[in-house]
Amino acid sequence: MIRCPSCGTFNHDSQRACRSCGSALPQTRRRCPECGALNPVGNLFCDRCNTRLLDAEDINQRPASDSTDDDHLSVKGISLPTRPSTPVSIAGTEIGAGQQTALPDWLAGLVDEDTEFELTEPALTGQDEVDLGQAREESASLPHWLGGGDASMPAPLPDAADVAPLPSWLAGEAKDAEASGAAAGDAEPLPDWLTDVLGPGATADEEIPAAQEAGVSLDEDALSGRLSEKPSSEALVFAESELPNWLAQAQALTSDGPGRGDVPTDRVPVEVMHTVPDHTAGEEPGESSAAVEEEALVLPDWLQEIVAEGAGVAEGAGSEQLPDWLVELSRSVDTEAQGAPPAVSASEVFLPTEDGSAPAPTPAPRAQPSPRARSSEVFEEEAAFTDAGELPVAAVPGWLSDLAPMAPGVGTPVFVGQPLTEGHAPQNVGTDALPALHEGPEQVPEWLRDMDLQASQSGPAPEPVPELGDLARAEVPAWLQELAPPGTQGDVAVEPAVVSADMLAPADIPEWVEALRPEARAEGAPPPARAIPPTPAEPEGPLEGLVGVLPAVTAVDRPVSARSTAVIGIPGTIVAQAQLWQRLLEQPRSAERSVWYGRPSDRKGSGVFRWLVSVLLVAGLFLAFWLIPDGVQLARVSPTQVAPGAQALVEGIDRLEPGDTIIMAIEYSPAYAEEMSRIAAPILAHLRSRQVGVSVVSSLPEGAGLGYALSSSVYATGGPQDAVGMTSTHTTGGDGYLAGSASGIAEYLAREEAVSADRLVVLGSEPQRLIWWLEQNALLGADALPVSIATSAGAGPLVLPYLESSWVEGWVAGLPQALAYGQIRGDGSDGDFVRVLDLLVLAHWVVAALLLVALLYTLVYACTHHRRKGAG
Amino acid sequence: MFRWFLPTLFAVIVGLLVLLGSLLPIPTLASLRADLLSGAAVIASFAMVLAFANVLRVHFGRLVAKQAKSVHATGQRFASLILLLSAIASFVLVLLQGPEGIASQTIVEGVLIPGQSALLALTAVTLVLTGARILRTRWRASSVLFLVVALLVLWTTVGIGTPSGIGMPSGIGTPALVYPGILETVMRFVNAVATGGMRGLLLGVALGTVITGLRIIVGIDRPHSGG
C-alpha cells in the first residue's frame, strides 16, 4: 500500500494517482504487461513470467546527478592531502584553492592538483613496465620525486604554467642572483650546464629536467636532444619553482657563466626527494632500494668524492634548508674522501644569506645517486663513459668546476627516507676521473684534476653502509608528521624508512593483532582451530553450571559495588500503560478473529430479501391505504383495554376551568414529530375546548419550534401567535428552551409561573426526558403539579413503571391509545385515526410475516447446507 | 502542572458543589448549583458553535480538496456544497427571525420533520432486515428466542380484528385459541420479563453512571485532561 503524501490515503501499489485527492503517487511497483504481477520498480524482468519490463533506452536514461564535481573535494592519489579546487572550510579555517596549510612552501608548490605529471615512456624492460604501471597507479597524483623512487619509472613532467611561485627565500635568492649578474630579462638565470641542455635563451620558466630533482642522471646528449625537441614528453624537466634550494642557488650563481660544455648529465648531481618512504608510494621497499642502489652505482666518481667531502659540512644555522639528502650524502662520504676537493659549503650554496643577498659562489653540492629510473640509453652511455675510463671534459658543469671544497660540517645532502645500504654509498670520485667542468681543460679545478678517477673506475670498494643514526634527519612535512606513530610526534624528522624487509623496523602491532597472526602450517594441513578463551561456568539462573554458554565479555569495566544513583520515579499510570502496550504487543495474533463480521454469506439472497422488505413495507402499505375498502376495519380495540391511562387523562383535563394555565413540555425530536402530533392532537383539542392557556417549554433546543408547529397544526385558524391560549414562556432567553437538562427543568419548576400552573402535560418520545419532568416535579413535594403524559409507542414500555405510578394522572402511549382517548372522550375525531391504525396493524403483520419467512428460509437453508456438508 | 492540576481541581470543586446543591436542602448551594449549571450550558452552547464550525470546515475542505475525477467524488462535492449552503442559510434565517419566524417554521415543518420521519421509518426496515439476518449468521437458541418474542410482540401490540359477521372476539390481536387467556397470559409474562430486563439494564447503567461520575468528582478520572 502506498500512502498518499498529500492526504494520507492508502492506495494500492500499482496506482499512479491517489484515489482520494488525485495527486501523483511515488511508484513503488511496476505491473507486468503480460501476467499483471507487481514487480519492484528496479526490476528489469518480471519475477513471474520473465518478461522484460524496461526497454534499453529506458535503462540508459538516468537522471543527472544533482551534485557536481565542484561540490566535492577532488581527491587524487591515495593519502596525500590535496588542495581543493574550491575553497573549503576545514576546522573553521577556510582553505582556498591553491592553499595547503600543512605543507611547507617548497612542498606546497609541488602538490598542485592541477599539475599534470607526465610520465616519460622510454623503452622499458618487462620488469620496468610492470614497475612503471604499478608506480603510475599508486602515485598518479604524486610528483615523481615524492611518490617514491623507482628506477624504471621516469618522473612525470609538470606543467610549467601550473607551477607555484618560488618560496620567498628562494625567490629572494633568485632575485639576488639576478641582481648580481643574472641574465637580462625577467627570467632567472639557469646554471650553465642546464642552459646548455635547454639551449640558449632558456630561462627558469622553462621546464627543468625533472630527473635532476628526482635524482636521475641524464645523459646530456639524450637530454639535450629530448629536451630541445620534446622537453615535455621524454625529458624530465622541472619547473623552476620546483628546484631545490641548492640547485636554484647554484643557477643563480652560475647564470652568467659560460656554457659548461657537455657534461655527463648522468653524473649531474640531483636532489633525490624521498620524503615519502617508498612503500607508502606503493612500491616495494626493495624496488626503491634497488633503484637507489642502481642509481648510487652510476654516480660519477668525481661527484661522489665531492659529496664525500661535503659530508663533513656541519649543519649550520641554515642547514634546515639544506636538502637533507645532500647533507647526509656529504657527511657519508666525508671520511672516505681522498683528496677530494673540499666539501662545498652548503650554507653558501643552498641557503640565502640573511640579508637576502646572493651568497658567494660555492661549489655545487655533491650529487647523490638517484634511485629514479633511467633510460637504457643512459645506462649504456654511462657504461661507455665508465669504460672509457675518463670523463669527457665537457660533461663537467662549469659551476662544478668552480666549486670549492666543502668545509666539513656544512649541511650535506641526505637521503631522506632513503637510507643508504651497503653498496649504495656514493662512490668516491677521483679527481682524475672528473671531466673538465668547463669548456676548456684549463677550467677544471686542480682539486678535481687531482681526483683519482681511475681508482674509482676500477671499482672502488663499496663504502660501508652508514648507520641509521649517522643519517641526518630529513625534513618531514607536517602532514606526514601526523602519520607518525604515537610517541614520535615530537620528532621533527622521522627515521628513514627501511627499504628492505630486513631493515624494516618492527611495527607496533597490538597484542590482539599478534594473536590473530596466522601460524605457518604445512601445506595441506588443516587450518588451526581458533582458540576460544575459557569462560567460567554460569553461577546462577537456569543455565547454572554450564560452561561456554556466553562468551566472557569484559567490554565495560564496572566495579562490583557500582550502583545506579539515579532514582527515577515512574508514575503508576505510566507503568500501567507500558504494561498494556507490552501485553498488546506480545499477545499473538489470533488466527480466528474474536468478533463476528456480520456479513451475510449469501449475497444474492440478502439483496432479494432487502428488496422484498422494502417493497412490502413501503409500497404495500401505501397501496393498502388506498385499496382497503372503507367498510373494512382491521383494528378493533377496546379503549379501556388498550389505554388504561386514557380515562384518567380525560377526567383530569375535564377538571380544568377556563382561564387555567397548562404547562406543555415538548420533549420529542423532529423525527417523532409526526407521530407525536397525531398523539397530541386529541389532547390539544380537548384543552382548547376547555379554554385554558398553554405555555410551551422544552429542554430541547428544537422543542420550541416543534411546539409552534404543533400548535399551528392544531389551531389551524392562524399562526402560532394567534393560537388561543398558546403562549411561549421566555425563561432563559430562548423561546421556552430550558437549558441544563434536569437542572433546567428543576429550576423552571421552582419559578412562580410554574408554581402557579394548574397542570403539567408532557409530550415526549425520549424516556429520559419524561423521567426528568416526573422526578423534578415529584421533588416539589406539596407544590408538585399534576402531570399527564403523552408519549410515543416506542417509549411507552420503557416508562411504563413511571406511568403507572402515582406521579402521573392520565397517560397515553402510542397512536392506538390516542385513538382510544378520542373514543373515550367521544369527540368523534377517530376517522383518520382508524385508517392510520389499520395501516399500522397491517404493517405489524407484514413485519411479523417477513420475520417468519426469514426464520423458515434459514431453517431450510441451514438444513440443506448441513446436508451438503455431510454429503461432501 | 497547569495542564492537568488546575482543570482537575476545578472539576472537583464544581462537581462537589453541584452534587451537594442537588442533595442538600441549602438554598445557597441550590442557587450556586443553578448558576454553575447555567455556566455549563453556556459552555455547551459554545461547544455547539465549535462543532458547527467543524462541520463547515470539514465539508469546505472536501469541496476544495483535489479529488480524483469520478462520479462518486463529484457527488460528494455536490452534497458538501448543498450542506454548506443550507447550514449557512438556516443559521442566518433563524438568527434573524427566531424560532417562531416563518423561515424557521418552514424549515422545521418542511425539512426537518419529513426528513427525520423518513429516516425513522427507514430504521423499521433496517431493524426488520437485521432481525431476519440473525438466524442466517448465528444459528443459536437465543436467536430463535429472539425472533419468537419479536413475533409475539408484533402480534399483540395492535389488535387486529376479524371481519364483522364471523363473531370472533377481537381486541387482543389474534383470534382466540382454545384457551382465550393463554395468549394474554403469555404476553403479560413476556411484557414482565422484557420490562424487568430493561429495568435491570437501566439500573446497571445508572450504577455505572454513578461510579463514573464519582471517579470524575474525586479526580481519579480526568477525561478533560487526557488522563
Add this chain to the structure above:
Amino acid sequence: MADQLVALGLVLVCAVVFAVNGIRHRRKAEDTTGVEDTTGVPVFKAFSDEVGRVAEEGRTIHVSLGSGDILDEQGMVSVAALHGLSALTELSAAYDSPPLITTGNPTLYLLAENQIRDAYARLGSPDNYRFGTVRYVAPTPIIYAAAAATLAYDESLGVNINLGSFDQEVSLLTHAAVTNKVTLLGGAASPTGAAALYPVLGPSQVAIGEELFSGGAEVIRRSAFWAGLATQDILRWLVVVGIVAAAVASLLGLGG
C-alpha cells in the same frame, strides 16, 4: 427533602464502597504487577487486533460515539466509551493510522478530539494529528446515524465501532456496515440500542448496558477502574436485595 437525603445517603454509600475497593485493588496491583483479571467482555480486546489489521490493510477505523450529551446521564456513557477506546486511539496513533471518530454531540466532539490529540502527544508526535479525525456530524440522533452511515459508502472503512449512547437509529449504521462488508464492533447502554446491535453482533461481540463501563478496566488496567467495577458489583447486589425485599414486603402487605 427526604428523597434528597436518601439520595445523598446512597451517594455516600457508593463513595465509601468505592474508596474501600480502590484501596484494596491498589494494594493488589502493587503486589501482582498490576495485571488484573479480565472482565469477560471480549469486545474491548478485539479493538487492538482490529486496529492492527486495518492498519495493514490500509483502511480506516470508524468509531461512532453516539449523541450522548455530557450534561446528562448519557454523558457518563460516552465517557465510559472513550475509556474503552483509549487503547484504540493509542494504537492508531502508534500505527499512524488515525481512526475516523464521529459524534452527535458538541461536547462529546471536544472530548474525543482531546483524547486523540493526547494520544499523539504521548507518543511524541503531536504534529501528526490530522484535522478531520474527529467530526461532529449532526445534533439529532437519527440524522447523526444516517450521516455516519454514509461513511461506510464513502470511506474505505475496515472496522465500524459503535460505542456510546445509541437508540434504535444505530440500526442504520449496522445495516450500512453489513452491506459494505465492514467489520462491526459495538456497545450500547440503552435497551433499544442494544436490541438493534444484538442481531448483528451477537451476545459475545457486543457490550450491552453496564458492560460498557468495563472498557476502562479492560483496556487501561488502572486499579481505579477495577475498583469501580467491584463497587458496581456490590451495589448491584444491594439493589437486588432491596428489590427482592421490597417485592416480598409488598406481597406480604407490609409496604405501601
